[in-house]
Amino acid sequence: MLKIAVLYPELLGTYGDGGNALVLSSRARQRGIEAQVTAVSLDDEIPSADILLLGGGEDGPQRQATFALAKNGALAQRVNNGAILLAVCAGFQIIGTSYEVEGGLHVDGLDLIEAVTTRGEKRRVGNLLTRVGERWLVGFENHGGETQLGDDEVGLGVVSVGAGNAKRAASGDVVDGVRRGRIYGTYAHGPVLAQNPWFADELLSAALGYQLEPLASVADELHRERVSAVGGVEASSLNY
Amino acid sequence: MTTRPSLRSGLAVAALKLVNTASRRLHLGQGTVAGGRVALRIDPHVLRRLARGRRIVLVSGTNGKTTTTALVVAALGGATTNTTGSNMSAGLVAALAADRRSFTVLEVDEAYLPIVAPLVNPEVIVLLNLSRDQLDRAAEVRVLTEKWRTVLHQTNATVVANSADPLVVYAAIAQMDSKVVWCDVGTSWTLDARACPQCTEPLDPVGSWRCDCGFAKPDADFVLGEKLLGRNSEVSLRTALPGAFNRSNAALAVVAAHQLGVSFEEAAQRVASVEGIAGRFTLRRLGGQVFRLMLAKNPAGVAALIDLVAATSHMVVSINDFIADGLDPSWLYDAPFDRLRGATVWCTGSRALDLATRLHYDDVDARVVSPSEIPSRVQSTEPIDIIANYTTFAEWLEVTTPC
Numbered sequence: 143m144l145k146i147a148v149l150y151p152e153l154l155g156t157y158g159d160g161g162n163a164l165v166l167s168s169r170a171r172q173r174g175i176e177a178q179v180t181a182v183s184l185d186d187e188i189p190s191a192d193i194l195l196l197g198g199g200e201d202g203p204q205r206q207a208t209f210a211l212a213k214n215g216a217l218a219q220r221v222n223n224g225a226i227l228l229a230v231c232a233g234f235q236i237i238g239t240s241y242e243v244e245g246g247l248h249v250d251g252l253d254l255i256e257a258v259t260t261r262g263e264k265r266r267v268g269n270l271l272t273r274v275g276e277r278w279l280v281g282f283e284n285h286g287g288e289t290q291l292g293d294d295e296v297g298l299g300v301v302s303v304g305a306g307n308a309k310r311a312a313s314g315d316v317v318d319g320v321r322r323g324r325i326y327g328t329y330a331h332g333p334v335l336a337q338n339p340w341f342a343d344e345l346l347s348a349a350l351g352y353q354l355e356p357l358a359s360v361a362d363e364l365h366r367e368r369v370s371a372v373g374g375v376e377a378s379s380l381n382y
Numbered sequence: 383m384t385t386r387p388s389l390r391s392g393l394a395v396a397a398l399k400l401v402n403t404a405s406r407r408l409h410l411g412q413g414t415v416a417g418g419r420v421a422l423r424i425d426p427h428v429l430r431r432l433a434r435g436r437r438i439v440l441v442s443g444t445n446g447k448t449t450t451t452a453l454v455v456a457a458l459g460g461a462t463t464n465t466t467g468s469n470m471s472a473g474l475v476a477a478l479a480a481d482r483r484s485f486t487v488l489e490v491d492e493a494y495l496p497i498v499a500p501l502v503n504p505e506v507i508v509l510l511n512l513s514r515d516q517l518d519r520a521a522e523v524r525v526l527t528e529k530w531r532t533v534l535h536q537t538n539a540t541v542v543a544n545s546a547d548p549l550v551v552y553a554a555i556a557q558m559d560s561k562v563v564w565c566d567v568g569t570s571w572t573l574d575a576r577a578c579p580q581c582t583e584p585l586d587p588v589g590s591w592r593c594d595c596g597f598a599k600p601d602a603d604f605v606l607g608e609k610l611l612g613r614n615s616e617v618s619l620r621t622a623l624p625g626a627f628n629r630s631n632a633a634l635a636v637v638a639a640h641q642l643g644v645s646f647e648e649a650a651q652r653v654a655s656v657e658g659i660a661g662r663f664t665l666r667r668l669g670g671q672v673f674r675l676m677l678a679k680n681p682a683g684v685a686a687l688i689d690l691v692a693a694t695s696h697m698v699v700s701i702n703d704f705i706a707d708g709l710d711p712s713w714l715y716d717a718p719f720d721r722l723r724g725a726t727v728w729c730t731g732s733r734a735l736d737l738a739t740r741l742h743y744d745d746v747d748a749r750v751v752s753p754s755e756i757p758s759r760v761q762s763t764e765p766i767d768i769i770a771n772y773t774t775f776a777e778w779l780e781v782t783t784p785c
Contacts, residue, residue, distance in 0.1 A: 152576035161715030168743040184584050200522045282710040332712030364735040
């Protein structure tokens with residue numbers, strides 16, 4: 143039984159974030175793997191799960207979720223014990239060192255990764271396309287943050303279209319999100335796994351401990367269409 | 383420019399009429415927005431001046447604005463109004479310049495309500511609902527709720543508010559003289575109120591919701607059940623328009639008209655016969671097939687329509703991603719499409735593949751078609767429902783003919 147836990151959907155579920163749990167559980171079930179999705183509310187214990195999902199949210203709810211997670215303390219422990227964590231948009235900011243909200247207030251993050259987020263001059267709204275190894279990650283970003291990763295951190299992908307973290311990393315690239323072991327972070331908000339079935343399978347494979355075979359579906363067509371729509375012919379001629 | 387204010391307003395209105403007539407003759411548009419823009423350029427105060435001395439009702443909210451505006455107009459027995467759904471400043475200016483009847487009923491974009499309300503000094507403001515909508519171009523819904531609060535705190539209008547929607551309640555309780563008529567007309571959407579709007583602690587916004595911080599569902603002045611019940615009144619409410627949400631819209635329209643002196647019975651009778659506003663819910667023909675056109679542009683809108691269509695075996699859902707639709711269809715994952723399981727859904731529009739993927743993950747039979755293939759591939763002896771978001775709804779209206 144694959145256990146997927148969605149953390150605080152009442153606070154971190156601004157724009158279709160529940161879609162990621164749906165995509166993961168559906169792709170597991172289609173391969174005959176039983177999957178269970180649990181919504182974890184503010185008052186609940188953080189359960190031991192194979193995959194933990196942290197979504198996006200507005201400033202106030204983001205702060206409240208951060209306080210609750212910091213007080214609870216169990217998230218780091220769950221990840222150390224082997225859970226996969228996908229943190230999207232505000233969720234990505236939460237797992238870092240600190241972030242800045244409207245009014246210039248700096249909020250301490252959970253410090254699972256070294257990343258300092260400040261508020262940029264303008265909001266970044268639009269398509270986001272990044273190169274992740276041999277693959278494209280395509281999605282939509284809508285955030286006011288600029289995130290500087292620590293020197294030892296690695297971005298999830300290198301930005302091709304869009305802003306991503308909007309700050310140059312130690313490598314000299316502009317990267318999006320973060321990848322450290324079992325932790326994945328990205329500014330591609332909401333149901334990012336819907337447009338990137340390979341990424342959903344990568345998370346599932348990591349959680350299960352073995353490499354899943356590809357699973358053909360309409361989602362593959364969607365992925366190709368979005369990569370070519372956002373990145374143009376040049377992107378679509380490269381490996382998906 | 384040192385032109386006198388009244389002269390400048392006169393000039394602005396004359397220019398508006400010229401531009402709108404020209405734009406209609408040249409088939410450039412419905413002839414409401416372009417002229418309004420010109421008038422506002424000539425006289426930025428033209429909206430305030432045109433509104434002076436009128437008895438105005440404003441209708442705002444995320445969903446149901448156009449329909450409810452038409453229902454209020456009907457309930458009042460006619461009024462000056464912005465029938466074409468042009469609901470930002472330019473469209474309002476055009477509507478006011480075109481006509482001056484005893485009452486004026488204006489649909490106002492929810493983000494424009496804070497700008498428009500202080501300018502036009504409304505007698506009644508009808509607040510329908512608030513939910514997530516087009517986050518890439520509009521404010522997040524809680525930010526919008528705070529802006530509503532600020533403007534409602536400053537208004538002396540009577541607020542007719544849906545007391546079942548926690549975000550509407552949070553905004554309306556700010557009305558400075560507590561002139562709020564609470565109408566419990568229900569809601570089928572609670573995803574945006576799972577955290578208390580006042581303190582952001584978890585809230586279960588069902589039934590008589592109450593948060594530990596004291597924020598609670600107000601005692602209703604009107605409750606919509608089998609009938610529309612008031613403290614000292616009851617009236618039967620029937621609508622020609624389909625769906626529970628349209629009955630809720632009609633109830634709010636009846637209460638709003640009553641605030642302006644129309645009897646409940648008269649108002650209820652007048653709204654009962656309203657149908658097919660701006661093409662919505664109307665039967666249209668394309669080739670040999672009859673379709674029923676419906677507009678939904680956000681999760682709450684889809685949720686409201688799904689009850690209507692869930693019983694049918696075939697339907698079309700059409701999703702575009704142009705500016706007016708929102709560039710990002712992530713919201714599809716917030717809509718309860720799982721309730722269409724068992725039906726065949728024909729997916730079309732510029733984001734048909736996003737929709738088909740969304741449906742696939744909830745085990746709904748989804749088939750992608752181009753719009754031109756629909757008449758040959760989607761056929762039934764019954765009317766087939768089309769749920770379309772903003773720009774694709776307009777396209778469907780264009781390619782189909784009235785039955």
